[in-house]
Amino acid sequence: MSSGGDEHRPPRFGRARSVLAAARSPTVAGLAERLLAVNTVEAAMRLAAQAFLTALPLLMAVSAFAPQGLKGLLTDSVRSVVGVRGEALDEVRRALAASGTARTPSGAVGIVVALVSATAFSRALQAVCERCWQLPRAGLRVAAWRWLLWLLVWLAVLLVQAPLRRGFGAGIVSGLVLSLLSAVLLWWWTQHLLLGGRVGWLLLLPGATLAGTGTVLLGYASRLLMPLAMNRSLGDFGPLGPVFTLLSWLIVMFLIVVAGLAIGQLVASSGWYARLVGLTAGDGSGPGAGAAGHPGEGR
Numbered sequence: 001m002s003s004g005g006d007e008h009r010p011p012r013f014g015r016a017r018s019v020l021a022a023a024r025s026p027t028v029a030g031l032a033e034r035l036l037a038v039n040t041v042e043a044a045m046r047l048a049a050q051a052f053l054t055a056l057p058l059l060m061a062v063s064a065f066a067p068q069g070l071k072g073l074l075t076d077s078v079r080s081v082v083g084v085r086g087e088a089l090d091e092v093r094r095a096l097a098a099s100g101t102a103r104t105p106s107g108a109v110g111i112v113v114a115l116v117s118a119t120a121f122s123r124a125l126q127a128v129c130e131r132c133w134q135l136p137r138a139g140l141r142v143a144a145w146r147w148l149l150w151l152l153v154w155l156a157v158l159l160v161q162a163p164l165r166r167g168f169g170a171g172i173v174s175g176l177v178l179s180l181l182s183a184v185l186l187w188w189w190t191q192h193l194l195l196g197g198r199v200g201w202l203l204l205l206p207g208a209t210l211a212g213t214g215t216v217l218l219g220y221a222s223r224l225l226m227p228l229a230m231n232r233s234l235g236d237f238g239p240l241g242p243v244f245t246l247l248s249w250l251i252v253m254f255l256i257v258v259a260g261l262a263i264g265q266l267v268a269s270s271g272w273y274a275r276l277v278g279l280t281a282g283d284g285s286g287p288g289a290g291a292a293g294h295p296g297e298g299r
């Protein structure tokens with residue numbers, strides 16, 4: 001009688017055993033190894049620093065030349081993405097509302113200098129994409145115009161974030177769908193552009209989906225967390241407080257981006273993804289070979 005009951009015991013623990021086996025599986029180990037290989041934390045901190053030191057000054061320089069309506073739209077978009085409110089939002093408004101000498105010829109030269117300096121950010125992002133796909137650095141002649149183009153598109157996408165996240169008046173659900181779609185498309189195109197078309201579009205989709213979804217969810221979570229953090233840091237440390245909070249937020253955002261792109265490369269290199277999208281070995285679906293399959297695909 002007892003032996004009959006024992007026959008049914010192993011299946012009861014089958015799922016637990018499978019979970020433990022999965023924790024030791026090469027997939028989990030490969031995931032950790034992939035994140036370490038791309039230096040996820042270091043790369044995120046470098047991108048955050050470059051965004052803070054070059055991209056944000058470019059944003060302020062562009063705002064100085066923008067009409068009043070665009071300045072308001074830009075402020076609303078920054079609020080939607082970062083989630084600032086209250087006194088911290090007033091500081092953002094004052095920073096983006098500055099004009100003065102920026103409209104003079106010397107100010108025009110300044111915005112050109114800011115744009116060129118901001119390419120350090122897109123160069124750092126390109127280096128992360130190349131590291132994720134184990135590719136050599138692209139030549140300066142091939143990559144230089146891509147850095148400028150990415151910055152211009154990034155500015156345009158940032159400008160429409162406020163109406164986009166409201167669904168252009170259609171409601172919050174439509175806004176969420178549009179935000180997810182636009183973020184995935186942006187990171188899909190970003191990888192394709194900065195990698196110089198050396199990786200096929202289908203292989204870039206998993207990383208774009210993870211990075212885009214993660215950044216949008218962070219934006220919605222920031223609406224709840226950032227106002228408290230910003231206003232508390234403003235009260236505790238004065239004007240420098242929100243600076244440190246914003247830098248911390250940028251680090252978290254780029255941790256999500258770098259991890260998403262790195263994991264996306266691992267997914268794209270897996271056999272199950274190749275079968276799912278109909279890739280063959282010649283399409284570079286194997287680990288480490290995804291970038292070398294069809295260098296010209298999708299250009």
